[in-house]
Amino acid sequence: MGRSPCGQNVGLKKGPWTPEEDHKLWAYIQQYGHGSWRALPAKAGLQRCGKSCRLRWTNYLRPDIKRGKFSLQEEQTIIQLHALLGNRWSVIATHLPKRTDNEIKNHWNTHLKKRLIKMGIDPMTHKPKSHALGPDQLKDAANLSHMAQWEGARLEAEARLVRESKLQVLKPFQTQPSSSASAHEATTTAPLPDLPLQPLCLDVLTAWQGSWLEAPGYNEFSAGNFATIGSLDSLTAPSNISRKGEAMGLANNFPDEIEILQLQGLAYSTDGDSFAMGNETLLIPNIMEAGLGDVLLDDSNQLYTSITNGNSGSIAGSCGDNFEANKNCWYNILNLVNCSPSDFPVF
């Protein structure tokens, strides 16, 4: 490729950013947007490579970043998403508004990983290190693994949708340099209204799932129809999902991203107990009909409270809102949601 690595160019500065550099970068992006990161340093008068500027902006200077301590709920979300997705920090970050993937990754490595280890839980598999499951538990674990597989795919698709919907929302206005990394096509200084750039989160999906479940005719989206989509890639690719929706004559009066989300919900819900994808037919426990999103974040944004409301096998009792007071439930979920992506050849 012939491109010299960032920082190896003569005269380019490395290491911690100074307040002056921050101000230059901030001021430039506020005024012009970042445009091409490669060209930005020279234009902004910075002795840095473009990549360094981009990282500094996306991980630190961006105004839509929340800094400071992670809340308990954020930590629980990270752990649960990590169980589903593994080290896919960017995907996890889309479900934690205002947190960057780098921040989440650091927090995992320095806090959460160690905490899980202290609790005797393998941070990679999210399994207790010495724990033998009985036959019933193994069955539940297998079911939940399948569910986790689907949920992982859905979360990834959501992350992609968040990125793309942000771009779509920004397009008519071009750029608000301070708004987010998604403004990376930005080159103009057109003023923008405050846009709703919060990542679409699990509870949004839950809400939409609720809406389509009540909608007439949703049962038409049968397992057979869905199976024709074929591969997981085509399932999770928004464009394909969108086309599928059009082909099925679904309502067009929603914004694109909402329609796609609705279809994602449909992808999860059948009137039967199973649907097929590729060569695999999945059995879906009742809990699946509510979506694992309900497990992660219910309507009140509390974690793990609704898993026990479904007929989810051997998970008994009720997880309350407070983590400390409900460690057992927390352990149960960790025990059963064993869904390291590497376990799933589909991925």
Next chain:
DNA sequence: AAGTGGGACAACCGCCAGCGA
């Protein structure tokens, strides 16, 4: 006061995918 070790977090590096020419 100086040295040391560890924690926390910022920043860098290398790889990869997507895109346009």
Next chain:
DNA sequence: CTCGCTGGCGGTTGTCCCACT
């Protein structure tokens, strides 16, 4: 299809700070 460029991602390293000896 290939090539080169760009930006994104995940893993790793560097730096700072603080507690402890």
